[in-house]
Amino acid sequence: MKRETILITAADLAPQALELLTGYDIVYAGKTPAEDDIIHLCRQHDPVAIIVRYSKVGAQAMDAAPSLKVISKHGSGTDTIDKEAAKSRGIEVVAAVGVNAAAVAEQALALLLACAKSIPQLDERMHQGHWDKSTHKSLELGARTIGLIGLGAIGLRFAKMADALGMRVIGFDPFAKNLPDYVQSVDLETLWRDSDAISLHCPLMDENRNLLNAETLARCKRGVIVVNTARGGLIEEAALLAAVQSGQVLAAGLDSFSVEPMVPDHPFRHQPGFILSPHIGGVTSDAYVNMGLSAARNALAVLSPAAVA
Incomplete structure (x- = not known):
């Protein structure tokens, strides 16, 4: 048979x-x-x-x-x-x-820290023989506000890490219930306005495609950090590129993209302000x-x- x-x-x-x-x-x-x-x-x-x-x-x-x-x-x-x-x-x-909640949450934290501390850029400069101690200033995350979109298993795991760093954690998720005390549920308008960094942890649906776009990015604080370990379609990539180039977004740490694998001539490549990984947040042993x-x-x-x- x-x-x-x-x-x-x-x-x-x-x-x-x-x-x-x-x-x-x-x-x-x-x-x-x-x-x-x-x-x-x-x-x-x-x-x-x-x-x-x-x-x-x-x-x-x-x-x-x-x-x-x-x-x-x-x-x-x-x-x-x-x-x-x-x-x-x-x-x-x-x-x-x-x-894979632990793996993805750790990747989001790594990207957040890399953006705030300029880890890849400083590493490259060091290997080139530079010593930027007198000129470089990184960002301290303690007491700053992280806005999470999506409060499922991954989002809540990441929220716990952010809380441990001393960050104020706010989040938007219409389906989330019984949130821990250190996560404040807010609407999207509050999240755009108050967040020093935004991390995406929601599934991609027709309703939230291009959720981060020129309009919503313009509502954010100038110098906000954007982290995406969810789905590339949540971000309008041309709008994010423009926001990074203008300084509206300080840095973007991205593990997912609208088209994967990333095409060779993608504008994020070789672009200052972008820290990229090939959708491997959930790929640990x-x-x-x-x-x-x-x-x-x-x-x-x-x-x-x-x-x-």
Whole structure:
């Protein structure tokens, strides 16, 4: 009897996760699969499940896999999956919510500190033989206000770190409940007005696409720091570029972008005021295992619920 197939939209999955999937044939899409690659592999192998690490999974891929029952995200963000198409076809979409919260929150903190302390720039200057002690002034974060947009597992983890630095923590999240005492819930207008730094921790939806744009950035304090470890589509990139160049934004620490991988001629490259990382906030050795295990278990919960009960 032919075994059922699970498609992994990447070149690998944690060995611990693979152990859970020993009853299935595993097909990998490669390191940088395009959406057409996923469609082709679905047509070729008719998987019962797709574990999504990279690339988009849309209606065409779903139609190419008539046996598909579940799409399981290797992480928490499901914006690369056409959820409406999945729902109309009776395909469940599940996510590994919260398992990479520590990793992403730490990346956000690292980017915030790098922006405030000019760590990459000073490192480069030191390697070039310079000693800027008499001319450089960094920013002290204690007693300043950090505004968080999104107060889920990642946002709250980051809030705890910011509070430990002595920062005032304010946040906007219409779905958040039972916030800790050190997080003050505010509306967006207050957040734009009061924040010395803004960090994004919300999912990307039609309602918040380009949330940070020319208009909202203009409402912020001059010299605000912007950190994004969520989704690139939350920021209108041309507006952010202009705001950094004008000094309205002191620095931007970004781990996600509207188009990924970043194109070679992207205007953020070689631009002062930008500290960039390749969407690796959730990519640590620990998170790699935890997300793989969660994605595998979530898929199995749909495929064979008795096996994971």
